[in-house]
Amino acid sequence: MGVWAENSTGTNESVIIENSSFHDIDDTSVITFGGNLSATAKGNTMQAGGYQVQWFSAGSVTTNVINGGFGGVRAGGPVTVSGNTIANQIYGIVPSAGVTATSNKISNASVAGIYDFGGGNTYKVNTITKTKVGIEFNCNSPTVTSNTINDATTGLDNVPSSFNGANSFNNVVTLRTDGCGSAPTSPNAPHSGPMLAPAR
Numbered sequence: 691m692g693v694w695a696e697n698s699t700g701t702n703e704s705v706i707i708e709n710s711s712f713h714d715i716d717d718t719s720v721i722t723f724g725g726n727l728s729a730t731a732k733g734n735t736m737q738a739g740g741y742q743v744q745w746f747s748a749g750s751v752t753t754n755v756i757n758g759g760f761g762g763v764r765a766g767g768p769v770t771v772s773g774n775t776i777a778n779q780i781y782g783i784v785p786s787a788g789v790t791a792t793s794n795k796i797s798n799a800s801v802a803g804i805y806d807f808g809g810g811n812t813y814k815v816n817t818i819t820k821t822k823v824g825i826e827f828n829c830n831s832p833t834v835t836s837n838t839i840n841d842a843t844t845g846l847d848n849v850p851s852s853f854n855g856a857n858s859f860n861n862v863v864t865l866r867t868d869g870c871g872s873a874p875t876s877p878n879a880p881h882s883g884p885m886l887a888p889a890r
Contacts, residue, residue: 692719692738695747697727704728704749712736719756722747742779745769762796765789767809782818785811785832792816802826802847803839813837823847824862829870 692712697703703726712719712734719736721744722729729749735757736742742756745765753773756762762776767788774794776782782796783789787809796803796818803818808830816837818824824839826847835855839845845862846853850870859865 691715691717691721692736693721695720695722695727695729697724697747699726702726702728705730707731707734709733710735712738712742715739718742718744721745722749741784742776745771762799767811781805782821785809785813787811790814795819796821803842806830806832808832818842824859827853827870 692715693707695705707720715738717738717740719738719742720731723746727747729747731754732752735755737757738759740759741761741764742759743751743763745751748768750770751763756774756776758778760779761781761784762779763771764784765771766786769789771783771789771791772793776794777797779799780801782799782803783791784805785791786807790812792814794816797820799821802823803821803825804813805826806828811832813825813832813834814836818839820841822843824842824845825834827849829848829850831850838858839862840860842862844864844867845859846866848870849866849868851868
């Protein structure tokens with residue numbers, strides 16, 4: 691790990707991780723844990739082998755340059771993920787409950803730019819380019835609006851029939867797929883617990 695920030699005590703704590711360079715790391719550049727921790731990661735460059743960021747505390751992940759590895763940002767809120775440049779992963783952003791992702795630039799995600807795990811997430815004004823799936827809903831109901839998806843096989847995948855958010859699509863083969871009678875599980879779905887990079 692590059693930085694592991696955790697607080698399991700009853701006292702609220704905070705940490706800021708900024709303007710740092712993370713590289714030559716087997717697993718994760720920055721990982722946070724704890725209901726009484728408020729953390730900020732901003733202005734960093736990250737290039738690790740697993741998920742670049744694993745975020746399980748309150749706070750924000752902003753204006754970072756995140757490149758390579760298994761996934762870009764894996765997050766469970768309440769957290770804001772905004773203004774990041776995320777490129778060359780299998781998954782760009784993997785949110786669970788309480789994540790707001792706005793104004794991120796995600797490119798070259800081989801499976802999905804954003805892969806939703808449910809829990810009231812919000813995705814707005816993100817630009818997702820060159821990916822198999824722009825946003826994977828997994829039959830959940832996040833708020834998804836004003837995103838631009840360019841050069842994708844599928845723009846929005848496994849979308850509930852009630853969804854009516856307005857997004858922009860360019861060079862997308864299939865704009866939207868439904869089929870949410872039962873929620874599918876991708877064979878390549880991200881690990882449900884803390885993800886560690888495979889041993890080399």
